Amino acid sequence: MILFPAIDLKEGLAVRLQQGDMARATVFHRDPAAQAEAFELQGFKHLHVVDLDGAFAGKPMNVTAVERILETVGLCVQLGGGIRDMATVAGWLEKGVNRVIIGTAAVRNPALVKEAARTFPKRVAVGLDARDGKVAVQGWAETSELSALEIARRVEDAGVAAIIYTDVTRDGMLKGLNLDATIALAEAISIPVIASGGLASIDDIKALLEPRARKLEGAIAGRALYDGRLDASEALKLIRDARAAV
C-alpha cells in the first residue's frame, strides 16, 4: 500500500478544494516545493500533484511550481491536470515526473491513453473522477455519461500503470474514502487502483490494510494531512508493518 500525499496547485500555490470547487479553495502553503519537501522529510516516498488550473484550461498552467517541486525533492511524483496530448505527456516525463495522470482525455480521447501507455510503459495512469457513478471531466466541472468501469475497461489492455479513482463528492470533505466503490472497481479490472477522495483519519489507513482492499495499490491523502487529522508517522508506520508482515 502506497500513501500518496497530495499537492493541488492553483495559481502557483498549494491549495485544497472541497468537492473540486475552485471557489472553495484553502491555501495551505504558498511555496508548493517547500510543502513537497516537508512531505519528503516526514518519510513519504511518493507525491501526487494536480495542476488544478491545468485541469480546467486543458493544458499545463502551473509549470514553474511543478518544475520547482521536481528540482527540490527526490520523491516519485505523479502528476495530473491538463495533460491532453502526447507532447505534454512526453514533456513531463522528460522533466522528471515519474507518472503522468490522464483524466479528461481518457474519457474523450481513449486513443491518447493507449498511445501514451504503449510509448511509456508503467508511466501512465488514468484518473477517473466519479460523481454518482459517472465520470466527471474538465476539472470536474462537467459530467460524462460513462461509468468509471466502462472507461477503465476501454483502456484495460493498453498497459496503464494504475487507475486513480476519486469520489468527487467526498473529496476534501473528510468523510472517509469510498472504499466499497473503489474495491468494486479494482475487483472488476486487472489494473491496480488507487483510492482517492475523503481520506480522513487513521481508520481509513486501517481499512486500506484489510484483506478486502488487497487489490488497491494505494490511496491519496490531502486535507487530512494538512490539518493534522492524519498523523503521517503513524500512517506510514502501519503501512510499513503491514508490508513487513506479508
Next chain:
Amino acid sequence: MSVAIVDYGSGNLHSAAKAFERAARESGHEQLIVVTSEPEKVASSERVVLPGVGAFADCRRGLDEIPGMIDALEESVRKGAKPFFGICVGMQLMAERGREYQVTPGLGWIAGEVDRITPTDPNLKIPHMGWNTLNLLKTHPLLEDIPLGPDGLHAYFVHSFELKPAQRSDLVAQADYGGPLTAIVGRDNMVGTQFHPEKSQRLGLKLIANFLKWAP
C-alpha cells in the same frame, strides 16, 4: 580534508550536500564534501555528517543494512573523535533508543530517548512543521556569531518526535512549540540538530560553516 555525508537510503541528500558545499565555499573553510554509502570513505574522512528523514526504525535499519557502516561510525566518531553532525533523525539516532511506536536501539552516544512531542496547546499540529527561534542553554562553538533568542535567526523544523537527553548538560538549545523542544544536543565532538540546517538559510549556513572549522 573531506566531510562525509552518510548516504544510507534515508531520503534525498541533494539539499544537504548543496548546503555544505555552499557553506564551505562562502566561509573560506574549503573542504571536499562527499556523499557516500561506503564505510571506508567515512573512515577516511575528517568530519562526519549523518542526515536522516522519516522514521527512526527505518533509519536504524538503513544503517544496519550497510555492512561495516556502524563500525565505521563508531570508529570515526567515538574512538577517532572526529567532529560529528547529526541532522533530524540522524541526530535522534545518537540517543540510546527510539520510542517511535516500537522501541528501536539507537547508537547510544547520548544518554536519553526519542519520544513523541507533546505540545501543551492541543491546537498545535503534529508534525511540528515550520520556523522557530532557538533558546540557548549552553554555549557551543557551533553557535558562534549566530543571533539566538526571540529576536534571533530562525531554524526550520519538520518532526513528530524529539530526543530527550537524560543529562541536561547534553542539551545545547531548545525551541518553543507549546513547551520546550530539543533543538540542538552536543557532547564532546558530537553535535546534532532536530531542525534542518540545510533548509534553515542564514542560521543553517552559519552553523554548518562553524562545524567545518570546529576543532573539538
